Amino acid sequence: MGRVLERKRATVLRREHCWRGGDERRNTNQGGELTYHWMRNRKRDDLACRWGESPSGPADRAGGPRIVNVRPHQSADLFLWKHATSASKLPNMRIETLAVHAGHAPDPTTGAVTPPIHLSTTFEREVDGQYRAGLVYSRYANPNRTALEECLTRLEGGAGAACFASGSAATAAVLQSLEPGAHVIVPDDAYFGTVKLMRDIFGPWKLEVSVVDMTEPRCVEEALKPSTKLIWVETPSNPLLRVVDIARLATIAHSRSALCVVDNTWASPVLQQPLALGADVAMHATTKYLGGHSDVLGGALVWRSDNALGQRLRAIQTSIGAVPSPFECWLTMRGVRTLPWRMRAHSANAMQLAQYLTKHDHIEAVHYPGLPDHPAHEIASRQMMGFGGMLSLQVQGGRDAAMALTGRLRIVTRATSLGGTESLIEHRASVEGAGTRAPENLLRLSVGLEHVDDLIEDFDQALR
Numbered sequence: 001m002g003r004v005l006e007r008k009r010a011t012v013l014r015r016e017h018c019w020r021g022g023d024e025r026r027n028t029n030q031g032g033e034l035t036y037h038w039m040r041n042r043k044r045d046d047l048a049c050r051w052g053e054s055p056s057g058p059a060d061r062a063g064g065p066r067i068v069n070v071r072p073h074q075s076a077d078l079f080l081w082k083h084a085t086s087a088s089k090l091p092n093m094r095i096e097t098l099a100v101h102a103g104h105a106p107d108p109t110t111g112a113v114t115p116p117i118h119l120s121t122t123f124e125r126e127v128d129g130q131y132r133a134g135l136v137y138s139r140y141a142n143p144n145r146t147a148l149e150e151c152l153t154r155l156e157g158g159a160g161a162a163c164f165a166s167g168s169a170a171t172a173a174v175l176q177s178l179e180p181g182a183h184v185i186v187p188d189d190a191y192f193g194t195v196k197l198m199r200d201i202f203g204p205w206k207l208e209v210s211v212v213d214m215t216e217p218r219c220v221e222e223a224l225k226p227s228t229k230l231i232w233v234e235t236p237s238n239p240l241l242r243v244v245d246i247a248r249l250a251t252i253a254h255s256r257s258a259l260c261v262v263d264n265t266w267a268s269p270v271l272q273q274p275l276a277l278g279a280d281v282a283m284h285a286t287t288k289y290l291g292g293h294s295d296v297l298g299g300a301l302v303w304r305s306d307n308a309l310g311q312r313l314r315a316i317q318t319s320i321g322a323v324p325s326p327f328e329c330w331l332t333m334r335g336v337r338t339l340p341w342r343m344r345a346h347s348a349n350a351m352q353l354a355q356y357l358t359k360h361d362h363i364e365a366v367h368y369p370g371l372p373d374h375p376a377h378e379i380a381s382r383q384m385m386g387f388g389g390m391l392s393l394q395v396q397g398g399r400d401a402a403m404a405l406t407g408r409l410r411i412v413t414r415a416t417s418l419g420g421t422e423s424l425i426e427h428r429a430s431v432e433g434a435g436t437r438a439p440e441n442l443l444r445l446s447v448g449l450e451h452v453d454d455l456i457e458d459f460d461q462a463l464r
Helices: 004-009 073-090 095-101 143-156 166-175 192-201 217-223 246-255 306-321 326-334 338-358 377-381 396-410 430-434 452-462
Strands: 034-040 047-051 160-164 185-189 208-212 228-234 259-263 281-284 300-305 363-367 390-395 425-427 442-445
Touching: 095 143, 095 338, 143 300, 143 326, 160 166, 160 306, 166 192, 166 228, 166 259, 166 281, 166 300, 166 306, 185 192, 192 208, 192 306, 208 217, 217 246, 228 246, 246 259, 281 452, 300 306, 338 363, 338 390, 338 452, 390 396, 396 425, 396 442, 396 452, 425 430
Parallel strands: 185 208, 185 228, 228 259, 259 281
Antiparallel strands: 034 047, 160 300, 281 300, 363 390, 390 442, 425 442
16 A cells, blocks of 8 residues: 555656656657658569667667656556557558557456547646646647547657647648748748648738749748748648658758748658658648548647757647547548558549540640659659549639539539548639639649549549
């Protein structure tokens, strides 16, 4: 009994990853770092994860990360213990296995394989004032959000992650981390909401924005200023599916001590690994492919190194509180478990549909990086493990012909958003409104998981 009471007084406010070794060193500049390095296997669409090397020596592959000062007799602690130590089972696992197991563990109280949804906003304190597993208030942390953040960290090969209530909230957190008067470089074909956020919301706060063609790295270099703090990259882009060289742009950013942040929403961690290519942060609208079922809203940031940037983004997340609910985190985790297989099916369907559309007399142009005549096909082949489920098509006859085509489709639904199981089509110029760069005859298509022959037949009858 005495030991139990003594353990109940133990401090458990920190969950930190440590290297197993002669002494217990926390994750600091003097101690070891837990890193993940992603590599391609011989098969191009196959990713593997292995342990990185600590500055002070190799990781203990048998033990892996662990928690400092844990009280394993309490269920809440066991929840976090299980989630942290489960990483020791994941070295050398491929991304399909990581998607299923990262952040997941059977519930220690009931043994439930599917994790429970922790709806509580507050958590009981011990008599001595400590909190079980460090959980205080759900704006700061929640077991479902912690699990999702650990999962996304593993998938992107990062050092940490923060989840938000939407992709726009995640984007805003990056901008809020910058100093007043910072200069940002953004692509001229980025998601219109990103540019609108920068100009309309952060412009009055003295954020300076330069919009350039990032397919030409020279244009990015010419736009650099002493005050440049961020190069925002979106590849493939929305809606023209332009592809840019992430490694090249990251090098340009770092030459001026600026950040390189990549919107990886359209590719997902399955098809593209921005952090391995040198980016500092990967951003996701988890609403799209990560959730994958058009039923949950969310966003996320995954950072490459455990440094001041990650701490700043975490502080913004918890202080401002634009966080997803436990149920939204649970739904996103459910979606992630099938992500690798869905991305392969989305990509396969999109490729076949793009090949069909390029040969049709009523289609003026098809934008898809998997096509050999795409201007950046070589870059996409080099930095992506697949070409994704998004494509855009330009219809002969202008805006009216494009809008009429959407009305004749029977399977494909007229709706915004993307990444769900169903195929969606929309006229981007009318969605974006004044100032849009989308051609008036352009339709953006999120290719779903229907049988591709049915999709081709649907377009065939609609284009007659």
